[in-house]
Amino acid sequence: MAPSFDNESSLFNFVVRDGNGVKGIVDSGISKVPQAYIQPTAEQIDKKNASKCEIPPIDLSKLNGPDHDEVVNQIVRAAETLGFFQVVNHGVPIQLLDSLKQTAHNFFSLPAERKAVYRKEVSPSPLVKYGTSFVPEKERALEWKDYISMAYTNDDEALQQWPIECRDVALQFLKTSHEMVRNLLEALLGNLGEELDDSKIDAFIGKKMVNMNFYPTCPNPELTVGVGRHSDMGTLTILLQDGIGGLYVKVPEDVDMEKKGEWVEIPPIPDALVINVGDMLQIWSNGRYKSAEHRVRTTSIKSRVSIPIFTSPLPTQKVAPLPQVVKKDGVARYKEFVFSNYMNSFFGNAHDGKKSLEFAQINFN
Secondary structure: OOOOOOOHHHHHHHHHHOOOHHHHHHHOOOOOOOHHHOOOHHHOOOOOOOEEOOOOOEEHHHHHOOOHHHHHHHHHHHHHOOOEEEEEOOOOOHHHHHHHHHHHHHHHOOOHHHHHOOEOOOOOOOOEEEEEOOOHHHOOOOOOOEEEEEEEOOHHHHHHHOOOOOHHHHHHHHHHOHHHHHHHHHHHHHOOOOOOOOOOHHHHHOEEEEEEEEEOOOOOHHHOOOEEEEOOOOOEEEEEEOOOOOEEEEOOOOOOOOOOOOEEEOOOOOOOEEEEEOHHHHHHOOOOOOOOOEEEOOOOOOOEEEEEEEEEOOOOOEEOOOHHHHHHHOOOOEOOEEHHHHHHHHHOOOOEEEHHHHHOEOOOO
16 A cells, blocks of 8 residues: 555655565655645746757757858857757667657556566665656755666676666667767867867766666646756766757856856757767867756656766766866866766765866866
């Protein structure tokens, strides 16, 4: 029998410790959001007053033709302003994108005990983690999301250790997107005077992870969030969103764009992938590129899935602003650090906008 969701500790045990997740609450037939999920008013997302981001997607097939420089400029401009853009003709098969969305729905439809074997405390593999919210132990209000996270080391380990229900399509997504990621990174780093060759690639995207996120239907979506305000800690994130929508990005205050400081929705575009700049790219660029602050709204209509690939440096990698950029800017805005220390800081705190960058920031006050 499901516990009383009015009791926060029994709810926490049911959702987090026993691995039932948010889906377990929804499947029990709730008619209102439990108190533990109600966000402070300032964090709630007002869908009615949010505008949509009308920037057209970037056609990556044109990188190989006479429009190459123009496409590079579009990528750079997006990274310098919103930190988010969408791409089409990206080289990832469209049938695979459809299969990924279906596979995510299938995985989260499994009985709770089949998913719960991958909870952090008991997972048979250090590469696989099933969970809910972000850092449930530290959050004032929980996030309305369940996820499975699959870290990549090599093909053999992925095929042996990732969940059988989703490993094949997840691995294919990772592999077929690699060339696109490399092309994007070449464009962005090239603009900073950094050439990307094979010997350097692990320093920028040596660590990769595929997540499948599940946002069950929510009886009061205006009170909750699927994911709270944050920027991603890595280099680039490649995101497949389904047709339901709910992804919002904050327009930075310090860029030449309309709607400064406002939240805009990134509307789903059929067959497109969403790309966003992570904290490491902001640091390497000495602040020129903006890691995008974003969040996710829940919906009462239909459960939503999204499938991100997170790319980042290897944990042992030292990270600092690129020397040629610092030389040009005359000052380094971030200190040097080892990426694993940044990761520990990032995962040790609840989501709180772009506060994660404070770990590396040099203050000039």
